Amino acid sequence: MDYKNAGVDIEAGYKSVELMKKHVQETMRSEVLTNIGGFSGAFSMEKFKDMEKPTLVSGTDGVGTKLKLAFTLDKHDTIGIDCVAMCVNDIACAGGEPLFFLDYIACGKNEPEKIATIVSGVAEGCKQSNAALIGGETAEMPGFYPVEEYDLAGFAVGVVDEKDLITGKDLKAGNVLIGMASSGVHSNGFSLVRKVFNMKKEALETYYDSLGTTLGEALLAPTKIYVKALRSIKDAGVRVIACSHITGGGFYENIPRMLKDGTCAVVKKDSYPVPPIFKMLAEDGDIDEQAMYNTFNMGLGMVLAVDETDVEKTMAAIKDAGEEPYIVGHIEDGEKGVTLC
Secondary structure, three states: OOOOOOOOOHHHHHHHHHHHHHHHHOOOOOOEOOOOOOOOOOEOOHHHOOOOOEEEEEEEEEOHHHHHHHHHHOOOOOHHHHHHHHHHHHHHOOOOEEEEEEEEEEEOOOOHHHHHHHHHHHHHHHHHHOOEEEEEEEEEOEOOEOOOOEEEEEEEEEEEEHHHOOOOOOOOOOOEEEEEEOOOOOOOOHHHHHHHOOOOHHHHOOEEOOOOEEHHHHHHOOOOOOHHHHHHHHHOOOOOOEEEEOOOOHHHHHHHHHOOOOEEEEEOHHHOOOOHHHHHHHHHHOOOHHHHHOOOOOOEEEEEEEOHHHHHHHHHHHHHOOOOEEEEEEEEEOOOEEEEO
């Protein structure tokens, strides 16, 4: 009896590392001091010494049951983008610059080519956010996960000068809400999605004119990464007063998280186009409007508040970063919460 007979293939682990190296290398920043394969990743803070009060910000998350679609369609090259996005978007909406990312893959069986494909997506997410992929772990866990399945999670660390933290403390009535378009469902609400739609491969590969693609492709569209857009806004000289990453819990849970006591957000539902995948979800699942806005991003992946004098510059900066902005509402005095109208 040996480890391989027990279900853990050490040689496959070595091969996985070799196959993923080229993807990891593409994410390197000058501050990275270690190579892949070590016991830890080292990252120099030398460049940030000139900040008045350099402050670390961090985020951790996984992809959730969206992975089930990747298993069914045997498509694993974009799911890593979702993992990175869920972490770095949280850092960005606090005003931070993502510095590095580490991933964790747990699987029933280590298939080196599949693992490398997953990591290629992680690397792509890191490149989109200018974060270095400085480490990770692939755990082969036979008997814990089915042979063809895996879980994917990770965490990111970023930096911001304390004075530039986005906290919402100066939010006030009259501030304007700007939303940035999502790519679709992103990585939240898939437990409900999987109840609404037939998750068999044939159904997911069905093309819909209303979607302009297959159902599976629409649902697997990777989560948007908004790091460049928020950096572009800062570079334009605009101060973001408050910001919310619209994740699980939709509008009703996430927008209040950016508000200070005594302020409320008013969002106009017709101020931006709701992607057709959400209309299909609502109709096929007989989901009422309240539940939709309480579960999904409904087409806005990030919502931020700026002074009304900065709206034009903010919209231009977001467009310059390749994202689509919409003026979606405003801030009023009142009980903390969000009103949709």
